[in-house]
Amino acid sequence: MATNNSQDRQNKLVNPQHNPTVATLLSIIPGLGQAYNKRFLKGAALFILFAAFVIAMMEFISSGLQGLVTLGDIPREDDSRVFLSNGILSLIFTAFFLSFYILNLQDAYKDAKRIQLGWKVPNIREGFRNAWDTGFPYLLVGPGLFLLIFVVVFPLLFMVFLAFTNYNLYNAPPRNLLEWVGFQNFYDLFTINEWRNTFINVLSWTLIWTFVATTLQIALAMFLAILVNDPRVRFKKLIRTVFILPWAVPAFVTIIIFSAMFNDNFGAINLQIIEPLFNTRIPWLQDPLWTRVALITIQVWLGFPFVYALFTGVLQGISSDWYEAADIDGANRWQKFRNITFPHLMFATAPLLIMQYSFNFNNFNIIYLFNQGGPAVRGQTAGGSDILISWIYGLTFENQQFNxxxxxxxxLGLLVATFAFFQFRRSRSFKEEGTF
Structure with missing residues (x-):
């Protein structure tokens, strides 16, 4: 049976002498495989482009890759940061070259296969039109991809490579040369007491901050949205406008105002509320616990209006027939909320709510603007309210512990990516079918 199928395929070949393997092997020198396929203009263009790239970039790539290995040889003359940057650029250009080189091999093979099956090689005009139709979407995407690589990917790679060097305040180029230290920085992070204790404390607070602040703002928004959506509530437009107002005020303005209100000495919260009622003052900016309570309170105030707007829109889209059917079945308020309202809200807004958790996990603005991550904690390189992102900022710009x-x-990036990946996959809004 296998022999008969093979013979049938051979009989269908219009041009069996044209060998795709030969075309692929010839394309080891870009353009020759296309010439073998009688696409001479395309082959000449590919050969010129690849030859120009090799002539113009080969010296830069070879020196860049060599510098990436050594990171310089002469202190005070060689800047390891420049060698590292050139090395990363060399890797990017090499990846470009290899990608187009593989596409060149695939193109020669596919064209040869099509010629075997009777495909006629188009003339120059038809070939140009086909290339334009096929490549036009890539032409539009190209500038954005170029910017993405050099504005996002390049800095990320630079940061990743720095994690495996000894770049710090006491070993900074160009006075000193950087050296590759492998996973030593990660080992120190989990073995040296100061680093380990700080990392565990900051990570714990970051997780608590993310879960408590985000969950509270979602719960408050859901409660208010359901309450205002009740048919018995009047002046709905006015109430909704008032609830969304905190979202309209720039966040940094609100944070600075709250920072003054929570001031230990002259803040309105201590002077006008806490002291008259309890005859004491709370050290909002001096005690880590109270600083964290203040931060969670401020974040709930800042975050609930956006979620409230989402929930309000979803609630107005739920058909009243669902609730009428539930009333006929004798369902109480809690059963209607659990089986109708809550599933609808979660199904429609789950991805955006997950983004709220991810945003608060990296919410640098409120931590830094409120108290610069303070107060200071003895034996730690981070403040009492620092989360991972603000701790990284302090290590980089204040302590210069770049590595x-x-x-x-x-x-931090792995934690956020892992959390987002699994949560998005589990959300019902990303599944084809779901039941309430």
Whole structure:
């Protein structure tokens, strides 16, 4: 049976002498495979482009890759940061070259296969039109991809590479040369007491901050949205406008105002509320616990209007027939909320709610603007209210511990990416079918 199928395929070949394997092997020198397929203009263009790239970039790539290995040889003359940057650029250009080289091999093979099956090679005009139709979407995407690589990917790679060097305040180029230290920074992070204790404390607070602040703002928004959506509530437009007002005020303005209100000495919260009622003052900016309570309170105030707007829109889209059917079945308020309202809200807004958790996990603005991550904690390189992102900022711009900041950034990125990946996959809004 297998022999008969093979013979049938051979009989269908219009041009069996044209060998795709030969075309692929010839394309080891870009353009020759296309010439073998009688696409001479295309082959000449590919050969010229690849030859120009090799002539113009080969010296830069070879020196860049060599510098990436050594990171310089002469202190005070060689800047390891420049060698590292050139090495990363060399890797990017090499990846470009290899990608187009593989596409060149695939193109020669596919064209040869099509010629075997009777495909006629188009003339120059038809070939140009086909290339334009096929490549036009890539032409539009190209500038954005170029910017993405050099504005996002390049800095990320630079940060990743720094995590495996000894770049810090006491070993900074160009006075000193950087050296590759492997996973030493990650090892120090989990073995040296100061680093380990700080990392565990900051990570614990970051997780608590993310879960408590985000969950409270979602719960408050859901409660208010359901309450205002009740048919018995009047002046709905006015109430909704008032609830959305905190969202309209720039966040940094609100944070600065709250920072003054929570001031230990002259803040309105202590002077006008806490002291008259309890005859004491709370050290909002001096005690880590109270600082964290203040931060969670401020974040709930800042975050609930957006979620409230989402929930309000979803609630107005739920058909009243669902509730009428539930009333006929004798369902109480809690049963209607659990089986109708809550599933609808979660199904429609789950991805955006997950983004709220991810945003608060990296919410640098409120932590830094309120108290710069303070107050200071003895035996730690981070403040009492620092989360991972603000700790990284302090290590980078205040302590110049670039290597440790880069290592922590990698861990932070992996945590956020893992959380987002699994949560998005589990959300019902990303599944084809779902039942309430």
């Amino acid at each position: 440790m900041a880069a290592a922590i950034s990698i861990i």
